[in-house]
Amino acid sequence: MPPFLGPTGIHGHVFDRIARAVDPADPAAADLLAVVGAARARMSTPMRVAVAGQIKRGKTTLVNALLGEEVADTGRLELTFNVCEFHHAERPRLLVHFKDGRPARELPPGALSRLTVRDPAGMRLLRAVRKVEVGRPSPLLRHFRLVDTPGLGSAHGTDAENTLAFLGIDDPGQRADAAGALRRLGRDVRSVHAESAAEMGRADAVVFAFSRGLGRADQQAVDSFAGAYGAVVSPLKAFGVLTRADQYWPPAGEVGPDGLPADPMAYDPMATARRIADSCGERPAVRRVFRTVLPVAGLLGVAAQCMPSAAFEPLADLAKTPPHRLAELMEDVNLFCVRDDPQLPVPAGTRAALVDRMGAWGVFLACGALRDGLDEDATRRLLLERSGVVALREQILRHFGNRAALIKLDHGQREIAEEVARLRTTAQLADRPPPAVAGRVAALLEDMRVTDPGPGELAALAAYYRGGLNLTAEEESQLLAVTGESGPGCAARLGLPAGTPVATLLRTARRHVAHWAARCCDPLLDRPTLAVARVVLRSYERVADLVGRAQTLLYGDCHEGPGGAVGDETDGGNGR
Incomplete structure (x- = not known):
């Protein structure tokens, strides 16, 4: 079974398999082969x-x-x-x-x-x-x-x-x-x-x-x-x-x-x-x-990172205004930006420029930070954190980054399926049989949804997001984790922190294998949930196999390593 790799190295074999099913000499397959090649190349690009x-x-x-x-x-x-x-x-x-x-x-x-x-x-x-x-x-x-x-x-x-x-x-x-x-x-x-x-x-x-x-x-x-x-x-x-x-x-x-x-x-x-x-x-x-x-x-996030240092001078002057009085004066932001007020040590034009640059809340927040004694760098960090940009950036890196391989796999499969459909439609409009390559590739795409971990996990996630699966909250968390929500490594797929001992990883993987094997044997399980359970079971079996091989490489056949012995750990009859 192919190993888990980094986000850009995994799943490329899917497109290699499809390419082998396409005869380069087939004139009907030229565009399809180009689409497959582009999908394969995309796996190693941002x-x-x-x-x-x-x-x-x-x-x-x-x-x-x-x-x-x-x-x-x-x-x-x-x-x-x-x-x-x-x-x-x-x-x-x-x-x-x-x-x-x-x-x-x-x-x-x-x-x-x-x-x-x-x-x-x-x-x-x-x-x-x-x-x-x-x-x-x-x-x-x-x-x-x-x-x-x-x-x-x-x-x-x-x-x-x-x-x-x-x-x-x-x-x-x-x-x-x-x-x-x-x-x-x-x-x-x-x-x-x-x-x-x-x-x-x-x-x-x-x-x-x-x-x-x-x-x-x-x-x-x-x-x-x-x-x-x-x-x-x-x-x-x-x-x-x-x-x-x-x-x-x-x-x-x-x-x-x-x-x-x-x-x-x-x-x-x-x-x-x-x-x-x-x-x-x-x-x-x-x-x-x-x-x-x-x-x-967004405006505050940009200001926190890009606003010139000179802008902090009028902010510091404005911070000398008592906070309650400043809040009262800012209740009407338009008046705050145009009205001359002897109680405010900053001219109206400068106040308007600050509001345009960082928003009214940003101005009030920055004044509070400076009033509390924070320096410019600390104030910038506070504003950036409060803007939500840090959380958004982390969300993009974590979710899209960890899911990059699956997302690009899905994109490539979709484009290949669209090209197959185009070949069939073109043949139908010309009143001739569809080219054989269209049938071969369509069958291969369908087969890989069941047999290959990447397409299988995509299908399971699609079913999860559609809703209606008969899973507990813990099982949903395991589904997301084992398909790479928290990262591509074995520890992340098991919901464990990096650096977890190999023996603990193996015990956890075997425990999950046993649980999902039992779920797959549940006669009352509906068909969509059963299909997802089988994908999760195969993914956990794959993790257990990888961790088991890693333990053998590290500690030999004694099955003993940091974290304790695992040789007698039950594995739910899966022999892993």
Whole structure:
């Protein structure tokens, strides 16, 4: 049986098996062979994670927060409507791809941001851009390619509807600005949606951005997302993000546990956002495609990492204002930004710039930290932690990182199945039998769902996310762990910490094998749960086999090692 390998080395043999079933000399198989080769090559490349959602939902700010630097332009609508892909590079790079197919052109980093609509040559360049590729020496980008998409449309749009409302822009002023930018670029909202949808199809995983909650336009976008991608995107490879959680502060209209108006001094907008995120996650349309919905204050996350040190000087001055008085003055954020007040040691224009940079809650939070004696570095760390960006980054690294092999395997299998279906459809339309290679590959894909651990685990996870399995909470945890939720190593798959003695690993694996073998023999178990139980049993048998062989290599045939003897441990009759 093939061993567990690192996230990029596992499951490549699946595509090798499929390639061997395809005759390179078969003229009907040329495209299929290319698809198989691309799927195999993808296993050793970083995952493509698309940041999707409607326009003006904080996607680009979220990308900047994740990368920890302002590499994506948030202030230029002409750039907002381009696909922007970020990858790891030893030095900053900017590569522009063009609509007319001319060779890609490398420009100095930041060159596009310096172009203006008043410069005819610059505008011609912006109109010709198809995609922007940005290379940065970012630790996160060593693991993933991030794709910032322009914007998905509503589920209820029609081919005749060509308005900014289709992309979820409700504010009349923002609509006018966006319409002007699209007109200058020679674009329309349909092309923006089509480009975003195409990137979704190419992505291995998706982070879907909402602004503050699941409003009507966002609900329609989720419906569209679920309808278009629900068959191929599951909670295995997608989760949602509320990108502007800080906008729940100050707490207008909120009440505390005592029934009185919420105190802005103690009010945590992230807690409110978490409740809203949990509520979003309970909706069937959301639960069907997203593993979870997380709250993030994207603007605050960017400010914590990128704001110049000079900005901390007016914050320190503002922190001299008594906290209760500052909270009172910030109850109306608009007035706080424009009203001259002798009680405030910072001019209105500077206050407005701080709020634009880090949000009202960020300003109040930073003042509190500085008032408590924290220095600049400690304040930045506090702001970053409170923004939710650290938790989101960890979620991306943990979930998408640990699941990378399975996710890319699923992507490759899906593309191969689509090519097989295309071959069959083409033959049917031409009134001829489907090519034999289509039948061979389809049968092989189906066979591997049962016999190969990778496709089998994918099928088990799909069944779990659909719901309705007859499993206990502990069994669900074991299903997630043994399929790599916490990591690809044997200890992680057994739900044990790294460094656990080999003997303990083997005892645990054998205990799980015995449990799941008994479950598979349960005559009352329904068919979907039985299929999943068999996958989990095979996965635990595989772990037990690997750990047993490791023990033999380390300690010989005496079956004695750190953690105690295991030779007499019952294994449920499986002989492992």
